[in-house]
Amino acid sequence: MLRQIIQESKVKAVRELLGRSERIVITCHMSPDGDAIGSSLGLMHVLAAIGKEARVVTPDIPPQILRFLPGAKDIVPYSKYTDFARQLLCDADLIFCLDFNSLYRVDHMRDDLASSSAPKVLVDHHQDPEDFADVIISHPDQSSTAILMFRLLCRLELFNLIDRKAAMCIYTGMMTDTGNFSYNSNDPDLYVVIAELIRKGINKDDIYKRVMDTKTVSTLRLNGYAVGTKMQIFPEHKAALITLTQKELDDYDYQKGDTEGLVNVPLAIPEVTYSVFLRDDKRYIKVSSRSKGDFPVNKLCEKYFNGGGHVNAAGGEFEGTLDEAVEVFMSSLAENDRYLHD
Ligand code: 5GP
Ligand code: MN
Structure with missing residues (x-):
């Protein structure tokens, strides 16, 4: 019942x-x-x-x-x-x-x-x-x-x-x-x-x-490139960042949905508590974030990326360039430390 x-x-x-x-x-x-x-x-x-x-x-x-x-x-x-x-x-x-x-x-x-x-x-x-x-x-x-x-x-x-x-x-x-x-x-x-x-x-x-479990060759290659080359880890902040520019997306013939799940990948690393993925969507920068435990990525997205969502899965849309979005993310790192536990 x-x-x-x-x-x-x-x-x-x-x-x-x-x-x-x-x-x-x-x-x-x-x-x-x-x-x-x-x-x-x-x-x-x-x-x-x-x-x-x-x-x-x-x-x-x-x-x-x-x-x-x-x-x-x-x-x-x-x-x-x-x-x-x-x-x-x-x-x-x-x-x-x-x-x-x-x-x-x-x-x-x-x-x-x-x-x-x-x-x-x-x-x-x-x-x-x-x-x-x-x-x-x-x-x-x-x-x-x-x-x-x-x-x-x-x-x-x-x-x-x-x-x-x-x-x-x-x-x-x-x-x-x-x-x-x-x-x-x-x-x-x-x-x-x-x-x-x-x-x-x-x-x-x-x-x-x-x-x-169904992916095209270019989807697999795009995700491989994103993790292999673009993933940055910030161990002191328990954070991970992946960014993809328009050119990179074009190079891998990006189709909607191709990066579904990518933001989760860095969470496999025990030292990473939250992960942010920034994708240049032409109209804006699409922000996607995930976390473990009680780290509230919805707060992060509300405050910095014009968005919201759930405690462990949130997103937003950033008006500006990808570089500006990265800058905002970098400037938020120290402040986000308050949500981390040892
Ligand atoms: P995803 O990262 O899969 O795009 O989104 C994860 C969750 O974040 C969604 O279920 C939704 O709750 C929230 N979310 C994603 N994008 C936005 C956005 O642009 N604005 C708001 N308010 N929430 C979003
Ligand atoms: Mn849902």
């Missing part, structure tokens, strides 16, 4: 909204990851099973690696099909916002999402959600939005309608947001849910191979 964590009043509110909605849009954060796409598609399959017209609209194009997920081909990326996506948001009578806590996280889609008159249900596991949704189901103690979605579907008495396709999507979200159950993964409920998903017919080993 799963512990019940979602308040009954919220389950009731979602049930009522679902009862009077036909056209439902499900959306998630920009640069969607396995959790954003997995929880969105999982919900889409179940809503389709109860006869709703449900569409997933993402702010930008989902990564290639997730295209095998059932329903992924029907996703409408706002960046590519702006007019159609805008129409869907405008015509919707209910919108689910999954895996983000601030309208800022949907990038260019923000105004169209905010201005839609459809009621909004937020299902998310990031801290301090903004108050933009009518129903806010926010559980930062949950390791993924996908498991939260599974819990919500169970509470809505839709467990029986989670088929193999929906189960694949939900599992993918749970797996990617825990690094294949290697962090944030001590909650026994996770394994109760996995058992149920396997009973629904998923092949978890196959999903792992497709999502975590």
